Amino acid sequence: MRVNIGEIKDIKGGEIQFRLAEDWSELDLDGRSVHCVSPVVFTGRVIATGEVFLVRGTVVTDIETTCARCLSPVRVSVKADVDERFRMAPYGGGAAAASDLADEDDDWQEEDVREFRGLTIRLDDVVLENLLVSLPIKVLCREGCRGICPQCGKDLNAGDCGCTIDDINPRMAELAQLLNQQD
Numbered sequence: 001m002r003v004n005i006g007e008i009k010d011i012k013g014g015e016i017q018f019r020l021a022e023d024w025s026e027l028d029l030d031g032r033s034v035h036c037v038s039p040v041v042f043t044g045r046v047i048a049t050g051e052v053f054l055v056r057g058t059v060v061t062d063i064e065t066t067c068a069r070c071l072s073p074v075r076v077s078v079k080a081d082v083d084e085r086f087r088m089a090p091y092g093g094g095a096a097a098a099s100d101l102a103d104e105d106d107d108w109q110e111e112d113v114r115e116f117r118g119l120t121i122r123l124d125d126v127v128l129e130n131l132l133v134s135l136p137i138k139v140l141c142r143e144g145c146r147g148i149c150p151q152c153g154k155d156l157n158a159g160d161c162g163c164t165i166d167d168i169n170p171r172m173a174e175l176a177q178l179l180n181q182q183d
C-alpha cells in the first residue's frame with residue numbers, strides 16, 4: 001500500500017486523496033490467528049504542510065477470529081483511524097535539517113515522524129499498526145454464547161451435553177444425606 005506524493009511535494013497545503021485496497025488474507029495478524037477475510041481498504045488523504053506530510057484516513061476490513069467462549073469462527077468488521085506524519089528522508093548529512101524541523105514546531109516530537117525515500121510513502125506499517133490496536137480484545141459468536149462444556153468439550157449452544165457439573169455434586173450429596181437422615 002503506497003501513495004505517491006510527487007504532485008504536492010513542493011506545494012504547501014497541497015492535498016492528495018486516495019483509496020487503496022489490498023488483499024491481506026495471507027497475513028496472520030499479531031500471531032493471534034486473526035485473519036482479514038475482506039480486502040483492507042484505506043481511504044484518506046495526504047496533506048503537505050511544508051514541514052511534513054500528514055496522512056489521515058480510515059482503514060476498514062473484516063476479520064475472522066475465534067469466539068472467546070466456544071472457539072467457533074467469528075467474523076467482525078474492524079475500523080481504524082490513521083493520523084500519521086511523514087517526511088522525506090534527508091539525502092546524506094541531513095541531520096541538521098531534521099533538528100531544525102523539530103525546533104520549528106513543538107506540537108509534535110521528532111520520533112513521531114516517519115521517514116520515506118523518493119516520492120512514495122509506504123503505508124503498510126502504519127495501516128497494520130493501527131489495525132492491530134483496533135482489534136477487539138474479546139469477540140463472542142453471539143450474545144450470550146454458552147461456550148463449551150469444561151468436562152466433555154461439547155458446544156453447549158448446540159444443546160446440553162448431560163454432564164453433571166462438579167461443583168453441584170457436593171451440595172447434592174449433602175442434601176441427599178439430610179433427606180436420608182430424616183427417613
Ligand SMILES: [Zn+2]
Binds near residue numbers: 067069071140145147
Ligand atoms: Zn461462541
Ligand SMILES: [Zn+2]
Binds near residue numbers: 153162
Ligand atoms: Zn459435557
